[in-house]
Amino acid sequence: MSTVVESHDHGHHGPAKGLSRWLFTTNHKDIGTLYLWFSFIMLFIGGAMAMVIRAELFQPGLQIVQPEFFNQMTTNHGLIMVFGVIMPAFVGLANWMLPMQIGAPDMALPRLNNLSFWLLPMAFGILISTLFMPEGGPNFGWTFYAPLSTTYAPSTVNFFIFSVHVMGVSSILGSINIITTIFNMRAPGMTLMKMPLFVWSWLITAYLLIAVMPVLAGVVTMMLMDINFGTSFFNAAGGGDPVLFQHVFWFFGHPEVYIMILPAFGIVSHIIETFSRKPIFGYSSMVYAMASIAILSFVVWAHHMFTVGMPLAGELFFMYSTMLIAIPTGVKVFNWVATMFRGSITFETPMLFSIAFVALFTIGGFSGLMLAIVPADFQYHDTYFVVAHFHYVLVPGALFGIIAGAYYWLPKWTGNMYDETLGKLHFWLTFISVNVTFFPMHFVGLAGMPRRYPDYALQFADFNALISVGAFMFGLTQLLFLFIVIKTIRSGKQAKPEVWEGAGDLGLEWTLSSPPPYHSFTVQPQVK
Amino acid sequence: MAYIKKVFTKLTFVIPVLFSSLVFSEASDYNMPVGVTDVSESIFELHMIIFWICVVIGVIVFSIMFWSLWKYRKSKGAVAADFDDNFWLEIGWTVAATLVLVWMAVPSTQVMVEAYDDAEGEINILITGHQWKWHYEYLEDEVGFFSNLATSQEQIDGDVPKGEFYLREVDEPLVIPTNTRVRFLITGNDVIHSWWVPDFAVKQDAIPGFINTAWTNVPEPGIFRGACTELCGIKHAFMPVVVRAVEREEFDAFIAEKVALAEEERLLTSKVWTKEELMARGEGFYATNCSACHQANGQGVPPVFPALVGSQIALSDSARHIEILMEGVQGSAMAAFGDSYSEVDIASVITYTRQAWSNGENGDGVIVTPQDIVAYKNRIDL
Known part of the structure; x- marks a missing residue:
């Protein structure tokens, strides 16, 4: 790609001063920064909740917290990590990178962009405030199955419902913005099949969000009606159907799972090609694989519900459709490996996180395949085996993708190189602790420990102690990440425009200065 | 199940004996229990087949990846090639992945058909999940009782040492006869619970307004311990399942005693x-x-x-x-x-x-x- 870039630095185009820069900003980089910091703060809040959970589970018996509070911790840990960490972090990366990757000055709808962000602190402020109310916060699991979340819920569930509505609005507005930007603001010559894979991954993700967020809003609205207006959508005593809740929830929930992984696929693809110094293998099959995963995600939802009592044909259909997902996912893994094959590989921190992503996400994929096998799922369902599975795809999967992306683009954003030694230390501590934490969960799950238990039988004690030690180590290690990020923002070796050797040819973002000008591309580059 | 046994034997043949004996040991602390029924054994075998297929694929993929990382490292002077696709290779691994999945789907479907059977049992038991205890009712004899956690609060709070069956003991276990087809009709009274006995490979949600079915046929007497596996509120972890399988004569005596007790109870009312x-x-x-x-x-x-x-x-x-x-x-x-x-x-x-x-x-x-x-x-x- 050849590009002509000029930085037009008129004084009045710079950011406003002080707090108003952040409150009223319409700049894609400022909003991206806000999203990323928001997600980082929520990572520590949600992480602190995980630490409470692990401290209680360190040994059998009730030591630290009572079951009532424990259930609030598991519920809020899940909600915060899903809606407050992974999703906003990806939106933050999209805000920063999409305009720079497609050669645009900013997002298409900058004021909407500001609104999408500022809805989030409101939503999470409401959610977290419930923990301080007399009845306590949501305690029915992040999947909030009715009727535990309706008839039997604390009255603070109404705050939870409002909070979910606000998060949903934020996600939908963000997605509209991303789709509009990608379709209207690409540089001349950048056809769809020339778009960077991160852009592709977000285009697909944005469609998924627009498709399923209204479904989530629908299900919480039905809850709201059941709780406050005497309807019986989910109340069997009134002729309703508690299983309907699960069908509607997982029709949202399964695409949601891919919303949390597709952008990581995009990020990791860029990093692997950069540090293998070789173009990504099978670009078009990567795009088709992501599209297939997205489409399949709408027909697999009931694999979360194999034990609700479906007819045989239903169980088999959802088993087969779920197994199909292994094909496009496998293709992606093979493509990443083929990209490394005969490359010229170096092992900077983003690459280390990406290699770990490929290996550990694949392990999460294997346990996912095992969970798809209905009869075996009767034994796995709602045990720690499931907890191990989704943490493998979400922590060394989605979160590693985000951390890798942060290291990869941090020099571009700040103009400073991060400290490579500290970065590698961060990687190795994270890599070891993540496996000490989540790998033994496979074993306790198979041996029969159900999830969402504040207390457990004695034969699970040794593994649980080990898991807790791993979790504390993982949690502490992320403080090192915080330190590295702050250190990079404040100082560091000046980064070149291309940052990484040979990256100048890989994408438009590497043709901009580091840090890039406030309005990214003021003259559209030409893509050949 | 001959097909599964065949595949299974082949697979275990490939695996180093030491490792396999480690994983196959019964009553494992780190693997699924083999269980005591035909269905639970079939499911265990299926689980191990799928597991080893995943292991083999993982070993192949990771070997190629780590070998590439080592062989093509820049510090050794590797120069990057310039290819970025290979049509037949991509078609090849897509087809290969599909074939492996079909290979997995065949035994999975067989076991599923074996496990799924909602015909009437010789004994039919209505299981109702309550917050936070199980109620069992023998439908033929119209007697029933609640089964509560027997572990004391002092053990949970750590004031006294925890017993061997901490959180896995109840005041009155469900009693079923051996060598009899027992059907469970499972429902919920308040929120959704889930009734699980790993040794029978029976896990079925107990949902208000629905009656789900499951069944088992236990060959040998024994005590089998399970749990509630659907979050049902504060005491979710404190409503275990315990099933005692006994010979038919002992079961009949148990039922007769229950019927007599119920009669006595009715008289007490007046x-x-x-x-x-x-x-x-x-x-x-x-x-x-x-x-x-x-x-x-x-x-x-x-x-x-x-x-x-x-x-x-x-x-x-x-x-x-x-x-x-x-x-x-x-x-x-x-x-x-x-x-x-x-x-x-x-x-x-x-x-x-x-x-x-x-x-x-x-x-x-x-x-x-x-x-x-x-x-x-x-x-x-x-």
């Missing part, structure tokens, strides 16, 4: 009860069924679980008191006890809570008798 008798019975009932929420000292956990001490209903409104016990409280965790317990139990626990703590001194001291409950039921029936 008996004239003294306050002391009701108090004694009510205290036991309260400890088992009420203290989880309202606490042993009657103080509850406000505002979620109201205090009974000093409650206006417990002090001066016996009619409403009966109504709450019988019908429950809509929109709260207070369940309806009327259909699940005898008139004697309901009367005694109402009397107990009206007399215990300081309620006896401060309240009207009304004694509710089983006859009052019968009268309430008759009034409702009109």
Whole structure:
């Protein structure tokens, strides 16, 4: 790609001063920064909740917290990590990178962009405030199955419902913005099949969000009606159907799972090609694989519900459709490996996180395949085996993708190189602790420990102690990440425009200065 | 299951003996139990087949990846090639992945068809999940009972050492006969629970308004322990499942005893009860069924679980008191006890809570008798 870039630095185009820069900003980089910091703060809040959970589970018996509070911790840990960490972090990366990757000055709808962000602190402020109310916060699991979340819920569930509505609005507005930007603001010559894979991954993700967020809003609205207006959508005593809740929830929930992984696929693809110094293998099959995963995600939802009592044909259909997902996912893994094959590989921190992503996400994929096998799922369902599975795809999967992306683009954003030694230390501590934490969960799950238990039988004690030690180590290690990020923002070796050797040819973002000008591309580059 | 056995034997052949013996050991702390029924054994074998297929794929993919990382590292002077696709390679691995999945799908479907069978059993048991205990009812003999956690609160709080079956013991296990097809009809009374016995490979959600079915046929006598596996509230971890499988004669004797007890219970309803008798019975009932929420000292956990001490209903409104016990409280965790317990139990626990703590001194001291409950039921029936 050849590009002509000029930085037009008129004084009045710079950011406003002080707090108003952040409150009223319409700049894609400022909003991206806000999203990323928001997600980082929520990572520590949600992480602190995980630490409470692990401290209680360190040994059998009730030591630290009572079951009532424990259930609030598991519920809020899940909600915060899903809606407050992974999703906003990806939106933050999209805000920063999409305009720079497609050669645009900013997002298409900058004021909407500001609104999408500022809805989030409101939503999470409401959610977290419930923990301080007399009845306590949501305690029915992040999947909030009715009727535990309706008839039997604390009255603070109404705050939870409002909070979910606000998060949903934020996600939908963000997605509209991303789709509009990608379709209207690409540089001349950048056809769809020339778009960077991160852009592709977000285009697909944005469609998924627009498709399923209204479904989530629908299900919480039905809850709201059941709780406050005497309807019986989910109340069997009134002729309703508690299983309907699960069908509607997982029709949202399964695409949601891919919303949390597709952008990581995009990020990791860029990093692997950069540090293998070789173009990504099978670009078009990567795009088709992501599209297939997205489409399949709408027909697999009931694999979360194999034990609700479906007819045989239903169980088999959802088993087969779920197994199909292994094909496009496998293709992606093979493509990443083929990209490394005969490359010229170096092992900077983003690459280390990406290699770990490929290996550990694949392990999460294997346990996912095992969970798809209905009869075996009767034994796995709602045990720690499931907890191990989704943490493998979400922590060394989605979160590693985000951390890798942060290291990869941090020099571009700040103009400073991060400290490579500290970065590698961060990687190795994270890599070891993540496996000490989540790998033994496979074993306790198979041996029969159900999830969402504040207390457990004695034969699970040794593994649980080990898991807790791993979790504390993982949690502490992320403080090192915080330190590295702050250190990079404040100082560091000046980064070149291309940052990484040979990256100048890989994408438009590497043709901009580091840090890039406030309005990214003021003259559209030409893509050949 | 011959097909599965064949594949299985082949696979175990490939695996180093040492590692396989490690993973196949029974009653494992780190693997799925083989269980005791044909279905549970088939599921275990299926689980191991899928597991080893994943291991083999993983070893191949990771070997190529780590070998590439090592072989093509730049520090060794590797120069990058320039290819970025290979049509036939991509078609090849897509087809290969599909074939492996079909290979997995065949035994999976067979085991599923084997496990899925909702025909009537010789014995049919209605299992109802309550917050936070299981109720078992033998449909042929019309007898039933609740099964509560037997582990003491002192063990949970760490005041006394934990026993061998900590959180896996109940006051009254479900009893089933061996070598008999037993069908479970599973439902929920309040929220969704899930009834799981790993050794039978039976896990089925207990959903209000639905009756799910599962079945088993246990060849040997034994005690089998399981758990509730759907988050059902505060005491989700404290409602274990224990099943005792016994020979047919012992089972028949057990049922006969239960039938006799139920008859005795019915006679008690017409008996004239003294306050002391009701108090004694009510205290036991309260400890088992009420203290989880309202606490042993009657103080509850406000505002979620109201205090009974000093409650206006417990002090001066016996009619409403009966109504709450019988019908429950809509929109709260207070369940309806009327259909699940005898008139004697309901009367005694109402009397107990009206007399215990300081309620006896401060309240009207009304004694509710089983006859009052019968009268309430008759009034409702009109």
